[in-house]
Amino acid sequence: MxxxxxxxxxxxxxxxxxxxxxxxxxxxxxxxxxxxxxxxxxxxxxxxxxxxxxxxxxxxxxxxxxxxxxxxxxxxxxxxxxxxxxxxxxxxxxxxxxxxxxxxxxxxxxxxxxxxxxxxxxxxxxLPMKWLCREECQGLCPVCGQNLNEGDCHCRGEEVDPRMAVLGELLSWVRREG
Ligand SMILES: [Zn+2]
Ligand SMILES: [Zn+2]
Incomplete structure (x- = not known):
């Protein structure tokens, strides 16, 4: 330029x-x-x-x-x-x-x-320090990977085993990348 x-x-x-x-x-x-x-x-x-x-x-x-x-x-x-x-x-x-x-x-x-x-x-x-689509973004369900901005999933409110939460996050990531 x-x-x-x-x-x-x-x-x-x-x-x-x-x-x-x-x-x-x-x-x-x-x-x-x-x-x-x-x-x-x-x-x-x-x-x-x-x-x-x-x-x-x-x-x-x-x-x-x-x-x-x-x-x-x-x-x-x-x-x-x-x-x-x-x-x-x-x-x-x-x-x-x-x-x-x-x-x-x-x-x-x-x-x-x-x-x-x-x-x-x-x-x-x-550039913003934290990249957020909006301040109140609900993120993904750590269990099933559902985008919570688009609606609740059946896991909401249940007790989440932290080890399962990590797996859930991984799965949702793999699903998106693939
Ligand atoms: Zn977002
Ligand atoms: Zn869920």
């Missing part, structure tokens, strides 16, 4: 507005591959502040997550703020060892900036 900065980088004070859209089939978050069901859109502006190109923008997409209780997929809209500083390799090399900017700035080459890595990180930070 490239933004041309050939013109922008020439003079301090230059400012550029941009609006990009791109289809990403998935968001790689560590070992997790999260399908995206809508294109990624990024809008914002970049200002030449002298040493740096300062990007401020918003990014949008829709992700498909799997509920940790009932295992059903559900979608969430992601809308995140993106703020980044970019500089050339030359400027980066000129920064003092103890300059805090070293840890935050991203290096770009040539006449364009790839905003995708910053957007990807912002999306990952915005």
């Amino acid at each position: 490239l933004v041309e900065v050939g013109e922008l980088k020439l003079k301090r004070g230059n400012r550029l507005e941009f609006d990009r859209q791109e289809t990403w089939p998935q968001l790689d978050a560590g070992a997790e591959r999260i399908p995206l069901t809508e294109p990624v859109r990024v809008t914002g502006d970049i200002t030449n502040t002298g040493k740096f190109l300062h990007l401020r923008g918003k990014a949008y997409t829709t992700a498909r997550l799997r509920c940790c209780r009932c295992l059903e997929p559900y979608t969430v809209s992601l809308e995140v703020s993106v703020e980044e500083q970019y500089c050339t390799q030359g400027v980066f090399a000129s920064l003092a060892e103890d300059d805090e900017a070293r840890d935050e700035v991203r290096v770009y080459e040539g006449d364009s900036i790839d905003v995708a890595p910053a957007v990807r990180e912002a999306f990952i930070l915005a």
